[in-house]
Amino acid sequence: MLNPAEEDAYDLRALDLALAATPFVGRVRFFPTIHSTNVLAMREAEDGAPEGNVYLADEQTAGKGRGAHGWNSASGVGLYVSILLRPLVAPADILWLSLAAGLAVRNAVRQVTSIEADIRWPNDLLFGRKKFCGILTELNAEVTRVRHAVVGIGINVHQESFPGELNAIASSLRIETGRSWARQDLLIALLQSLYREAQALSAETAGAAASILSRLEGASSWIRGKHVQVDESGGYSGVTAGLDSRGFLQVRTPDGLRTVHSGGVRALG
Ligand code: BTN
Numbered sequence: 001m002l003n004p005a006e007e008d009a010y011d012l013r014a015l016d017l018a019l020a021a022t023p024f025v026g027r028v029r030f031f032p033t034i035h036s037t038n039v040l041a042m043r044e045a046e047d048g049a050p051e052g053n054v055y056l057a058d059e060q061t062a063g064k065g066r067g068a069h070g071w072n073s074a075s076g077v078g079l080y081v082s083i084l085l086r087p088l089v090a091p092a093d094i095l096w097l098s099l100a101a102g103l104a105v106r107n108a109v110r111q112v113t114s115i116e117a118d119i120r121w122p123n124d125l126l127f128g129r130k131k132f133c134g135i136l137t138e139l140n141a142e143v144t145r146v147r148h149a150v151v152g153i154g155i156n157v158h159q160e161s162f163p164g165e166l167n168a169i170a171s172s173l174r175i176e177t178g179r180s181w182a183r184q185d186l187l188i189a190l191l192q193s194l195y196r197e198a199q200a201l202s203a204e205t206a207g208a209a210a211s212i213l214s215r216l217e218g219a220s221s222w223i224r225g226k227h228v229q230v231d232e233s234g235g236y237s238g239v240t241a242g243l244d245s246r247g248f249l250q251v252r253t254p255d256g257l258r259t260v261h262s263g264g265v266r267a268l269g
Helices: 012-018 037-046 091-113 173-177 183-203 205-219
Strands: 028-031 054-057 078-085 118-120 124-127 130-141 146-156 224-230 236-243 249-253 256-259 265-267
Touching (some): 091 173, 205 236
Antiparallel strands (some): 054 078
């Protein structure tokens, strides 16, 4: 925890020490301001940058969200980070990595703040109905082989309010707990946790996927029994009914079981 007068700066040397047992050691680059850490990470990955590169920013001027959305990335108040991975998984299994990233953030937040977040499929992190973390996983793959994946994570940490319409739907660790938390502590816990998840998936995908599925069932109120609106295929509603064998959300509707592909689900009622 930070005391109120303390500035929340990153200490890259301490970060390296804490990451000694991971592939991220010596690979964290910090940008006081950048357009988007995901865009740079994808560009460098294409040019052959190694697995384990971490792109960390204090501010993003063009933070990317899922779909056509942006990510509000004001200076100094959030954790904005992208991680370059080259997992040994089939492209069809890459959703498990994205789901595992949500579990890794949840784990990091619990480790640092002791509070338990909800996960809205696929990997939004919520306190109640308000979102405080979003994850954008981007992929470059052949049909049978993932060349690289970039996991981009934005966590609202110090915000006390949000601009315009965001105020009604967004939260932060500060708003939720009334305290300030060091982004460095969150980042260390997050990278350690994400490393374990990615390693497990590369080592034995089926076993790791089964573990992710069972942990998600315990960590998310959205996987089963939630009445939701799905904003794809013209829009439909139904009750969530678990994940399929690739990690996609199933929704029971009056017309039968449907699979959510886009990731846009909203709670009804
Ligand atoms: C979402 O829409 O929920 C995903 C938001 C992902 C935001 C993060 S912040 C770090 C990384 N860089 C980006 O431009 N986006 C991701």
